[in-house]
Amino acid sequence: MTSTQTGRWIDDWRPEDPEFWEGGGRRVARRNLVWSIFAEHLGFSVWLIWSVSSALLLQMGFSFSPQQLFLLVALPNLVGSLLRLPYTFAVPRFGGRNWTMISAALLLVPTLLFAVAVQDPGTPYWVFCLIAATAGFGGGNFASSMANINFFYPAARKGAALGLNAAGGNAGVAIIQLLLPVLVGGAGIFGLVQASAGGIHLETAGFVYAGLAICAAVAAYLWMDNLTVATGRPREQLAVVRKRHTWIMAFLYIGTFGSFIGYSAAMPLLIKLNFWVPEPAPLGTGIYFAYFAFLGAAVGSLTRPFGGWLADRYGGARVTLGAFTAMVVFTLGVLWTLTRLTPNPGADPAVATDNQAWFPWFLGFFLLIFAATGIGNGSTYKMIPAIWRREAETTTEAGSPERTAALATATKQSSAALGVIGAVGALGGFLIPLAFSSPWVDDPLSATRGAFVVFTCFYVVCALVTFGVYLRRPSRAAKLAMAGV
Template sequence: MSTLVSTTAVPETRPTARRRPRRLDDWRPEDPDFWRTTGARVARRNLYVSIFAEHVGFSVWSLWSVLVLFLGPEYGIDPAGKFLLTAVPAALGAVLRLPYTLAVARFGGRTWTVVSALLLLVPAVPMTVLLEPGVSYSTLMVLACLTGVGGGNFASSMANINLFYPARLKGRALGLNAGGGNLGVPAVQVVGLAVLATAGAAYPRLVPAVYLPLIVLAALAAVRWLDNVPGARNEPGALREAARDPHAWIMSLLYVGTFGSFIGFGFAFGQVLQLQFADRFPTPVDAAWLTFLGPLTGSLIRPLGGHLADRLGGARVTFWNFVAMAAGAAVVLYAARERSFGLYLAGFLALFVFSGIGNGSTYKMIPAIFRARAATAVSAGRRDPAAARRWSTRMTGALIGIAGAVGASGGLLVNVAFRQSFLTRGDADAAYVAFIVGYAVCFGVTWLVYLRPGARRLPGV
């Protein structure tokens, strides 16, 4: 989500980054001498704080993935109602990603990180007060929706860190930032498991309460150690141009299949386990100890997708990854029908693993698409090399912004599919069939557009 924001180097006669309060006076990450003497140290400090703040944001976004396990019969909510509680945070998180990205250049990365961290208190404080039997379902829906603000934090964090690193190091820095944020999903589920194991299911309010000091700490750390980069600006023209490009919507579809699956399954996994195998998981704590495994593996495996894409090509890795995801969903469907818990768990963990790999490979495809098109324009004489590079960077940023926002909506689709399946059939079989069809569409589109022999292939994608 980094690329709607660009930066112009602000030169100064001295090769140091003397700071006024809240703002760097001089920032030239592409200057090797500046990077070696000053830039690397400043960028690392901002990266570490950004990872922590984004991690807390992801945890707040994912709160309802574990809180629904606390909602026993005394709350009077059926499975369909619980899936709706895990769907609405994904929806708001997707909507907020673009404005959060734009906010970095408008207000400054340091300033917006402080604001976005403190906004996490908006859902966390009332949840700490109100979560108890007797609370109305409409109140729970409002609280669940408000946790979507944590989904926006990923976008602004990625946009901010993108400004600190030279082009040759952006991939690794953004990968660390994204991976650290994604780990917030299993982290909040471990917190939920600890609360269930110690205090019991009667105290769901303790889960958001754990995050209150962490939210404040994230805001204070941003105040103390983050910087605003001079020269950062939004490029709304790039956003409009990218939105008219067919590749924007093709890549958005593919990211719905990968990241949308990761966040959607992360929100729903514990609840699905308890519903599909109620005899094995009679209490919430029985399901909670497995809930975090899927998001954990998906988060840790994400860098492998980028690495494989570098070696084998992003389109090829993405194609076979979706084939594997379709196979994984088929295994889950078969295991659910045969009541084979071991096979079911293996299939679901495979879905998390491949969604993580796909997150990395699809992200790698986006800059490759525009590099290839820029090279074609140069060879055809339509652009000079410098203009082609600027266009490629500009369009890559805008497309990542669009794909990141649209992709997050996949979390809503996954939970709505589970809700509708349980509501109409009493099981999740229809949802699994829908996932198989969706992944088949994704690998079919990948083959038709980027791999089909005789098509207008983009070299290097």
């Protein structure tokens, strides 16, 4: 293995060569994976910082409606999804190490602006919208991180590496939802830390994550590498948009990852609006979101690698179909619990007490949805590199120069496909909170019920597409999706 003396560029990278891999390639790949996970984890945390803080703004003196709060939650997801495509192309353009440094430094923008804005109750709502939009920088990190790690690992190990990288990032959602209320003094944790008697200080979270962003940029500078083989031209990468499988997998990924990130963003507000009221002060009545909101993201993050493992054993299409079937069943379960709730006006302790009895059912079904989204995320993302590699293998002869060139192109295109599919899939994270806000519906609970009806129908369509394209007959599409997954 050789490397240039400036910029930490590795010129000789052959992960498919067993001798090369065991002779040092594995160690280098693992080191880059570790720091990629750290940077991506931080990006996800910043991306979802508004999912928790929006539920605390009212307690700090801001007077925003439920619709306004859901929009604050949705905006980072919209921007993050749009940024995933350019972030994917940035890896071949600038190098994985270099872009990790840049993308980590960009997180200073949303964190520092957040810290300043929340200290002034007079900050206009439109300013909050702009700052929330900049949190989308963190959402773009996923695409560049996954595209970069895809180059480091051999085909036989891509599933595990991509699964760990994605799960580490997804876990950032759970961590921010668990720790932000503690950092700002809004809640205790396990009896070790008590809620602050001096009120909530959201700016603390902004400053803490700004410091972590600096740490991620420095870590990438010290311990990550660029790969010469990962370079390419955007025109070559954009060729994936003409591939049928790119759009089929993107559609399915809206159902899996879009649901994961959308529900993660909306869950704190759903609990707050339906199961808790602020009276009597200071603790209020009912279920306090800070103790439960992180559980969904945690479950979805933990099951994502499990989805990749199941895909190894049973085939990606079968596992994906099973995930969508489970999502249909469990979403109907959530919908059933919502029909038992009384609309919460936000000030009546009796309503919160009545609804509280249904919370275990609501939470249980919701966590099962999250588990299914995680499994589906793992199985769909496991399929992508395998589809491109299998297509290269079926069009060339083993051991030929054409096969070598085709496999190199397949790796570049599958990395680009990861970005395109991730970008489209993340749009679900914008649409789901927006559906819950439904400004055309006066009652927030009715809006929530209607949204879950729509989501159920969408999951049915996703299941039918998975079955019809990949499982209904032994077509070439099915063989591509099943091979190596």
